[in-house]
Amino acid sequence: MKSTSDAVLSADDSAETSTQQIRDAIRDAIVERRLSPGTKLSEGDVGNLFNVSRTLARAALQALSYEGLVSVEKNRGAFVAYPSPDEARQIFAARRLVEPGILREAAARITPSHIQHLRQLLLEEGRLMSERGQTARRAEIKASGDFHLMLAQISGNAIMQRFMEELVARSSLVIALYGQSTVSSCGHTEHGDIVAAIEHGDLDTACRLMVHHISHIEADLDLRERKSFGLKEAFAI
Amino acid sequence: MKSTSDAVLSADDSAETSTQQIRDAIRDAIVERRLSPGTKLSEGDVGNLFNVSRTLARAALQALSYEGLVSVEKNRGAFVAYPSPDEARQIFAARRLVEPGILREAAARITPSHIQHLRQLLLEEGRLMSERGQTARRAEIKASGDFHLMLAQISGNAIMQRFMEELVARSSLVIALYGQSTVSSCGHTEHGDIVAAIEHGDLDTACRLMVHHISHIEADLDLRERKSFGLKEAFAI
DNA sequence: GCCGATCAAATTGTATACGATTATCTGCAT
DNA sequence: ATGCAGATAATCGTATACAATTTGATCGGC
Known part of the structure; x- marks a missing residue:
């Protein structure tokens, strides 16, 4: 992808x-x-x-x-776009709402070839995580999103896939704005755990991990209201 | 609405x-x-x-x-748009995927005023169902969708609300194409049951009813592939 | 020196113009 | 009659033009 x-x-x-x-x-x-x-x-x-x-x-x-x-x-x-903290929360709420369902549908249709693709994605993610520099960071952001998009694609529902593309893109924007740590580096291991749970046929665990994973990403944000101060900030950059 | x-x-x-x-x-x-x-x-x-x-x-x-x-x-x-049977199935699959979640969020924030609104919607729906004529049918279609949109609005998540607006609109298109019975007249009582379950605080039942309701609407469709025959049909009309 | 008003520049909102593509019609040959 | 070829009409794709609005600046007054 x-x-x-x-x-x-x-x-x-x-x-x-x-x-x-x-x-x-x-x-x-x-x-x-x-x-x-x-x-x-x-x-x-x-x-x-x-x-x-x-x-x-x-x-x-x-x-x-x-x-x-x-x-x-x-x-x-x-x-x-300059999403408000409230908008950010809604984006992650939406993801918690739809991703478990997507995960279940994906698991129902998943093939060994799909799993191979997912593992390849994880490998790439890990490689980028260990690299230094802006370019690697950007690629890492995209790769992290691609994991979720791949699941949506496996689910076979084009409508949910498109919706996920929107949500993932908007998430990147939110992380750019409110993210604290460099990148949700915890995310990578969590992705791996989810794949493992799917492979193991333990869907409930996989869904639980997915929800936690999304909450972890959101927890890394600083969603406190910032006055119009943010505007000046934008121009200063 | x-x-x-x-x-x-x-x-x-x-x-x-x-x-x-x-x-x-x-x-x-x-x-x-x-x-x-x-x-x-x-x-x-x-x-x-x-x-x-x-x-x-x-x-x-x-x-x-x-x-x-x-x-x-x-x-x-x-x-x-002339949605394919497969597209139609994806639309309803998406609704089964998201509407229970929306329902849960809505139930968590619902107020007596909201319930009043919902009941008013049901009343209007019932009135239209008993009326005759194209105009009433059209209004009924819209009213039936408004019930689902109202729940999305109550959920307080603007992103899910917009997505539901898209899904409901596309559902209308699908029903126009593949619907068999005049209108899912069974739908109305099901809406009432859902509201009752919410009021009763029985969320699991409400979600179950919602999924069944969506499946009922889909079951009323004739989603068999129609070759290019459907095209001639379109011109004959 | 600070503030408000008027004017100029830049940018958006909408319409129109023109080339490109597709669809339709005609006419001729088979 | 049928089928193909070229011309004609209709429609789309894109660029440009002009009006309306906003933004920034200059200038006079306090």
Whole structure:
């Protein structure tokens, strides 16, 4: 799973490629934290950057706003979303709500080949964890999300898969904003435990581990209200 | 709850009103089955109908395609979505997956005022069920969905609420396509049972009833593959 | 020096224009 | 009559143009 763009499902096979490419590029930039929350994304700039007209840039930004990664304010423009603590809590609540169900469906359809893929993902994750540097950190963030997306894909439900893609992407944004420790490094071992439980056929344990895992990620956040101070902060960077 | 547009949450407060109005109008038309699946929605026609340029019409159609109500095919245009049987099954699987969780969260936050609202909804539903005519049928369809949306709203999670809005809307489309009996008239009593179970504090029963209820709706569908025969059918109508 | 008003620049909102693609129609040959 | 070829019409994809709104700056008054 290289990126969210190469989803196996054929759901949005229809949209125009130009707009889609721009959307995916910006989404990756947001998820990998190359674009900080609050950053302005003016239509003109985006268009120039990708050598297209404002029309297409605007369409891409609109699309991202439907995913919750960008917030567009009337007559003011588009910004990388700046999720509130409450929004952050809702994102993780949603994940706790849906991921156990996805896990059960995935377990019901899982094949040895799938397990192999999952283990490969874990290996990659572990490798990145031991590396140093920004690039490795970004790759680690993405890999960590890919584990959850892979489960959604195995579940075979394209609708839940798309929803999970949204939730995982928004989670990255939240972690970028409110995360304290470098990265939820605890996460990796937890992923492994979940796979082990699935392999062992112990679904209840797997679901319990999943819920704990999501709560661990959320627990690493500092979700205390920060006044408008956060705004200045964004400009200072 | 008059329509999906007056959602209490402030999530998509940002989008332009013009496009949003058009989007909501078309969505309502699709959900109330005034627009049949497969119907072509050309940008020019939509624009003329609402007295706006193709630009805005296109934006509205794009938005609807993100919700799965419209499918846009490159260089061919937009059509009211024609969900496949497999897609239909995934929609109901998704609902079985998320609605029990939503129900639990809603039950945890529910107030007497909320219960009153729910009961009022049931009353309205019952009234519409006894009425005759297309108009009443359409209102009944919407009312039936509003019950589920109300629970999502009570749950207090704006993200799950939006997801449920999408699922309910797409369910209407599926029922329009594959529904056999006039309307899931069994649904109404089931809604009442669920509310009763919630009031009684019996969450496990409420969740069980909810899952059965969703399965009942799905069981009323005829999801056998129809070859391209269905296409001719569409033109014959 | 600080504050409010007016003007200029930048950006968004919407419409229109034009090239590209698809669908339809006609006419001719088989 | 049937089937294919070219032309014609309709529709989409994208860019550009213009109006409306916001933002920032300059200037005068206090």
